[in-house]
Amino acid sequence: MTKFNSLGLSDPILKALDHMGFEETTPIQEQTIPLGMEGHDVIGQAQTGTGKTAAFGIPMIEKVDKQVRGVQGLVIAPTRELAIQVAEELNRLGKNAGVRSLPVYGGSNMERQIRALKNNEIVVATPGRLLDHIRRKTIKLEQVHTSVLDEADEMLNMGFIEDIRDILKALPTERQTLLFSATMPKEIRDIATTLMNTPKEVKTKSKEMTVSNIDQYYVEIAEKHKFDALTRLLDIHAPDLAIVFGRTKRRVDEVADALQVRGFRAEGIHGDLTQGKRMSVLKKFKEGRIEILVATDVAARGLDISDVTHVYNFDIPQDPESYVHRIGRTGRAGRKGESISFVTPREKDQLNLIEKLTKKKIEKLRVPSYKEAQKGQQDIAVTKLIEKMNADDINDYKQSASDLMDQYEAQDLVAAALKMLTKERQETPVRLSSVQPISTRNAKGAKGGRHKRGGGGQGRTSQRGNSNKRPYNKGGNKGRSKNFNQNNKGK
Numbered sequence: 001m002t003k004f005n006s007l008g009l010s011d012p013i014l015k016a017l018d019h020m021g022f023e024e025t026t027p028i029q030e031q032t033i034p035l036g037m038e039g040h041d042v043i044g045q046a047q048t049g050t051g052k053t054a055a056f057g058i059p060m061i062e063k064v065d066k067q068v069r070g071v072q073g074l075v076i077a078p079t080r081e082l083a084i085q086v087a088e089e090l091n092r093l094g095k096n097a098g099v100r101s102l103p104v105y106g107g108s109n110m111e112r113q114i115r116a117l118k119n120n121e122i123v124v125a126t127p128g129r130l131l132d133h134i135r136r137k138t139i140k141l142e143q144v145h146t147s148v149l150d151e152a153d154e155m156l157n158m159g160f161i162e163d164i165r166d167i168l169k170a171l172p173t174e175r176q177t178l179l180f181s182a183t184m185p186k187e188i189r190d191i192a193t194t195l196m197n198t199p200k201e202v203k204t205k206s207k208e209m210t211v212s213n214i215d216q217y218y219v220e221i222a223e224k225h226k227f228d229a230l231t232r233l234l235d236i237h238a239p240d241l242a243i244v245f246g247r248t249k250r251r252v253d254e255v256a257d258a259l260q261v262r263g264f265r266a267e268g269i270h271g272d273l274t275q276g277k278r279m280s281v282l283k284k285f286k287e288g289r290i291e292i293l294v295a296t297d298v299a300a301r302g303l304d305i306s307d308v309t310h311v312y313n314f315d316i317p318q319d320p321e322s323y324v325h326r327i328g329r330t331g332r333a334g335r336k337g338e339s340i341s342f343v344t345p346r347e348k349d350q351l352n353l354i355e356k357l358t359k360k361k362i363e364k365l366r367v368p369s370y371k372e373a374q375k376g377q378q379d380i381a382v383t384k385l386i387e388k389m390n391a392d393d394i395n396d397y398k399q400s401a402s403d404l405m406d407q408y409e410a411q412d413l414v415a416a417a418l419k420m421l422t423k424e425r426q427e428t429p430v431r432l433s434s435v436q437p438i439s440t441r442n443a444k445g446a447k448g449g450r451h452k453r454g455g456g457g458q459g460r461t462s463q464r465g466n467s468n469k470r471p472y473n474k475g476g477n478k479g480r481s482k483n484f485n486q487n488n489k490g491k
């Protein structure tokens with residue numbers, strides 16, 4: 001593994017990396033940073049959560065000349081939340097070098113944006129708003145020496161491909177371009193050959209598309225039993241933070257409401273919510289004020305929240321590639337994660353397609369019983385009790401305790417205390433609208449229709465500032481989850 005200080009980076013960057021807790025490069029960084037520093041164009045493909053942002057961010061920041069006025073680095077990203085998240089990471093990286101990054105996206109005040117554009121060396125923009133600025137001549141791009149396309153395939157899916165071509169054509173030809181994409185469809189290849197300068201390809205994908213620190217499971221289950229199975233699994237896994245994916249906006253709303261009815265702190269996020277609402281839901285989730293985020297697919301891409309320990313595919317995704325991005329919301333930066341996909345009997349073919357794409361077998365998990373779920377909650381209560389005993393000053397309670405023990409059996413007393421501490425989940429009936437199972441046939445049909453704009457960018461965000469050391473090692477998870485049917489390295 002390579003240390004950052006062997007890459008010839010400047011002191012301010014090294015200091016920032018140290019502050020961020022990055023010690024060793026990830027594989028994509030190890031390969032991309034030197035190429036980027038040498039001025040090569042790069043096409044990068046790497047698994048989810050492996051640090052692509054810093055891979056392009058570090059060389060870009062290194063090349064900024066503080067004597068020059070105007071935008072020098074330009075990143076194009078598919079959604080607002082991703083633009084914000086990337087700009088935040090670049091700001092952390094550029095802090096000591098005095099390099100500032102500005103997120104630019106639709107829906108925010110144009111005038112204020114125009115003023116801010118003058119004071120930032122790097123701009124991270126969504127394609128639509130950037131083109132607006134270009135056409136109105138409110139952004140100057142003559143000084144751009146580095147451009148980045150992040151999640152190029154997603155921008156293609158969202159119908160932005162022509163916009164991107166127009167943007168790249170508006171940039172100085174003497175520039176460096178880095179392009180990141182999970183897949184390389186023809187339209188993206190075309191960009192690489194026509195608008196890039198003999199790019200070097202960096203692929204750090206192993207034969208599998210998913211990172212090995214995510215344990216992947218599925219449960220075979222009838223549609224009408226999905227919800228009870230979900231709550232039972234949640235009770236047993238006790239995730240720090242979990243994301244539940246639903247197929248439609250309506251589905252997301254219904255599942256989020258139903259989880260609340262059962263006593264979970266859950267909220268939904270999808271493209272019909274206002275920008276403000278989406279941001280506030282994500283903020284609550286990052287701060288742990290809600291424990292479960294129920295989301296549609298679009299909300300998934302690029303979202304970097306470090307404490308997501310579990311991803312549940314309440315509905316299996318239509319498109320096998322979405323599966324890779326969905327489960328990639330956990331297991332980030334080498335942490336451990338778990339994914340569980342619900343598959344109705346008629347969707348078994350879809351599961352096979354996913355396994356074929358990811359070249360990874362997904363293990364079957366049995367649906368836990370109500371009793372096992374209760375036991376899960378009871379185990380949590382036991383942990384709480386022991387933690388209380390070890391951590392808190394309980395001296396004031398000891399007299400009452402010994403009085404009680406004179407009168408009653410110790411076992412009965414502890415059992416009663418545990419019962420009070422245990423969340424006894426009533427399986428209150430909830431109603432969800434039924435959905436069509438995915439068939440492999442309509443999966444193909446749907447694919448052709450994806451290349452159009454829509455969906456409303458959503459769902460990306462940044463993670464909490466965190467100055468702990470974060471060595472990029474596999475299995476460095478906090479491991480707080482209670483696993484079901486699996487060995488658990490928890491503490």
Ligand SMILES: Nc1ncnc2c1ncn2[C@@H]1O[C@H](COP(=O)(O)OP(=O)(O)OP(=O)(O)O)[C@@H](O)[C@H]1O
Pocket residue numbers: 021022023024025026029046047048049050051052053054089301302303304306328332333463470471472
């Ligand atoms: N060298 C490193 N050491 C430790 N942590 C790192 C390192 N590089 C990046 N990270 C952290 O890993 C997380 C994931 O990084 P990032 O969001 O750039 O991944 P990504 O490859 O773009 O993922 P996705 O494909 O989902 O967009 C971030 O929280 C980032 O701060």
Ligand SMILES: [Mg+2]
Pocket residue numbers: 052053150302
């Ligand atoms: Mg990313």
